Amino acid sequence: MxxxxxxxxxxxxxxxxxxxxxxxxxxxxxxxxxxxxxxxxxxxxxxxxxxxxxxxxxxxxxxxxxxxxxxxxxxxxxxxxxxxxxxxxxxxxxxxxxxxxxxxxxxxxxxxxxxxxxxxxxxxxxxxxxxxxxxxxxxxxxxxxxxNVTPQDVKKYFDAIPKDSIPTYNKEVEVGVIVLNPVLSKEEKEEYRRKAEDLRNRAKAGTDFGLLARSYSQDVQSALEGGDLGFFDRGQMVKEFTAMAFKLKAGEISPVFETDFGFHVLQVIERRGEQVHARHILIMPGVTEDALKRDKAKADSIYTLLTGNKKIDFSSAASFYSDDKETKFNGGMMINLENVQTRTTYIPTDKLDPQIASVVDTMKVGEISKPVLYTGQDGKKSYRVLYLKSVTDAHKANLAQDFPRLKEVANEDKINRxxxxxxxxxxxxxxxxxxxxxxxxxxxxxxxxxxxxxxxxx
CATH class of the missing domain: 1.10.4030.10 (Porin chaperone SurA, peptide-binding domain)
Incomplete structure (x- = not known):
């Protein structure tokens, strides 16, 4: 492509x-x-x-x-x-x-x-x-x-749709998730830090930084450009990366530092006002079997809290334990990524991640799953606990069930007009x-x- x-x-x-x-x-x-x-x-x-x-x-x-x-x-x-x-x-x-x-x-x-x-x-x-x-x-x-549109506007819009043109919505589910990412110990991380340190030393000794980034950086997109990230301001990168980039002078190479993505070596190319042009090398720690075992044990204990003693509800557990920043402050509920602006939690079953869908398909409404081993697109593994909040069968659109999405369509129609x-x-x-x-x-x-x-x- x-x-x-x-x-x-x-x-x-x-x-x-x-x-x-x-x-x-x-x-x-x-x-x-x-x-x-x-x-x-x-x-x-x-x-x-x-x-x-x-x-x-x-x-x-x-x-x-x-x-x-x-x-x-x-x-x-x-x-x-x-x-x-x-x-x-x-x-x-x-x-x-x-x-x-x-x-x-x-x-x-x-x-x-x-x-x-x-x-x-x-x-x-x-x-x-x-x-x-x-x-x-x-x-x-x-x-x-x-x-903006009022409830009356939405009703008027819906009533104007010809009966044979009323949309049909597929089966949808609301799914909560608690994501538990394996955490490496300091000792387990050390080999990845050493690799980043070695690359920094080679760059300091005169090896071309861009060549090192192309050969070793695990930020795939920037690696193709020799680690080049272009210009960015203080609000575009994670705080640790921003702090380091804005501290260095043009041409300087940073010490090895850590973010949620892994270990970085950064070089500033140019400063322009409140923007920095930089390139970096990223080394991402892998997941060890011991880390996965610890992750599984934590997931099991959370499952027991939710289903055995029932000392905590799913929403609170997600907020307290989940590592997924996208859902933990949303009661753990997954968002329909095809409709991000409305932040609807109703997701068509055919749009669910296949690994999630295969588990949800066996669950009843209100049920919480046992911890599930999940493999991301990047190959990283983590454990997840799922909660099936609701199931809506395929149906013709109606105001009672579908008001939020009909409001969105009516609003878009009004904007276009x-x-x-x-x-x-x-x-x-x-x-x-x-x-x-x-x-x-x-x-x-x-x-x-x-x-x-x-x-x-x-």
């Missing part, structure tokens, strides 16, 4: 960054008030879709021009309403985009080879468009910030000219007003 052939990448970037012989790409394809949209803007976005591995369609360029028109309208209104973004927000988004492009291209050197310029130069070129995109997004948030109404008003007030090549696009038909059409004709 990450790998692209050289020929494919060359074609993509030659489309993006053609020379003077392809100046046809720079013709104006759209005018929105005082702003213009160039053909090269559309080609650049089109090529980025290809680079990201997204399937392109015959109408994609039409849709991209429509996106650019809406972005220009929002950005122009943002100037009027004094809606802005901070420069550090722009910096972060530029850096994020560059890291992703480097990852897709197979490294910074390869990306610069395809670009035909340095990444520093390219970052300067894309900065204005990224700022405009962020401002437009902030402006759209302002347009919809006061949108609010945005559409805003654009419809602006479309009539703003001069918009679309090049003849794009005037037949179905997605752009509503944007071609009579005045613009007349001026577009020869």
């Amino acid at each position: 990450r790998k692209f052939g050289i020929a494919v990448l060359f074609l993509i970037f030659s489309t993006l960054f053609a020379g003077a012989q392809q100046r046809v790409l720079d013709k104006v394809v759209g005018v929105v008030g005082s702003s213009i949209i160039l053909q090269s803007d559309i080609e650049s976005l089109y090529a980025q879709y290809q680079l990201n591995g997204i399937q392109v369609t015959p109408t994609l360029k039409c849709n991209l021009l429509q996106q650019q028109i809406t972005q220009k309208l929002l950005a122009q209104q943002a100037v009027i309403d004094s809606v802005t973004v901070k420069e550090e927000e722009v910096d972060n988004e530029v850096d994020r985009k560059m890291r992703y492009m480097e990852q897709r291209a197979g490294g910074r050197d390869k990306l610069e080879q395809f670009l035909g310029r340095s990444t520093i130069q390219y970052k300067d070129e894309i900065r204005a468009d990224i700022r405009e995109s962020l401002v437009a997004s902030r402006m759209q948030q302002k347009i919809t910030e006061k949108v 609010t945005v559409s109404q805003w654009f419809e008003k602006k479309r009539k007030e703003t001069f918009i000219r679309i090049d003849a090549e794009y005037q037949t696009c179905p997605a752009l038909s509503s944007w071609v007003n009579a005045n613009a059409t007349a001026q577009a004709k020869p």
Whole structure:
């Protein structure tokens, strides 16, 4: 998925960054008030879709021009309403985009080879468009910030759904979990600390830090970039990592230090205000059999507390004992990850982790499972205690059972209608000219007003 052939990448970037012989790409394809949209803007976005591995369609360029028109309208209104973004927000988004492009291209050197310029130069070129995109997004948030729905709105929305279009919801469950991660003793951790210390000593002695990170770091994503994490601020990393990064000077290599992820060696590359550009090497301790045995014993004792003596309820036990920060302060209840914003605890059974689902399928409502050995995607093992709070059979949507999710859909519908109404008003007030090549696009038909059409004709 990450790998692209050289020929494919060359074609993509030659489309993006053609020379003077392809100046046809720079013709104006759209005018929105005082702003213009160039053909090269559309080609650049089109090529980025290809680079990201997204399937392109015959109408994609039409849709991209429509996106650019809406972005220009929002950005122009943002100037009027004094809606802005901070420069550090722009910096972060530029850096994020560059890291992703480097990852897709197979490294910074390869990306610069395809670009035909340095990444520093390219970052300067894309900065204005990224700022405009962020401002437009902030402006759209302002347009919809006061949108809310009442119970009456939800009922009205639901009653308007044709009877044969009312959605059917699959069987769902509410599942609580207490996660117990094995804890290594100081002696068990020591071999991993020594490995990190050895790598630090090699870096201090002159071995290339990036090469060591690529070869040994267990942070897989950053290891591909020589441990490079790009720029980050004080709120983006865990506190131990942040404290170390902001203490070092450019070029300095940190002592070995520990976070919840493992042992790190960190090197600061550059400081820029309240941001640091750094790279690191991560060594993650493995789980020993002795640690797993201790974990199992702890899980058994918690199970006994919950089912034998019943001296504590599941919610309190999760809060007190669970190592899962996502659920321990939520009564231990798992969240539907496909619907994170609403934080609903109702999870379709076909979306449950298979290891969890196989246990839950044997349980009755209100039952607590014996400790279950769980293996994560990273291969790490832990014990879990599960609680089946409720089961909802597959059914047609109704207000009594499904009000929270129907409220979410009704709210989204109201937001979309609010945005559409805003654009419809602006479309009539703003001069918009679309090049003849794009005037037949179905997605752009509503944007071609009579005045613009007349001026577009020869």
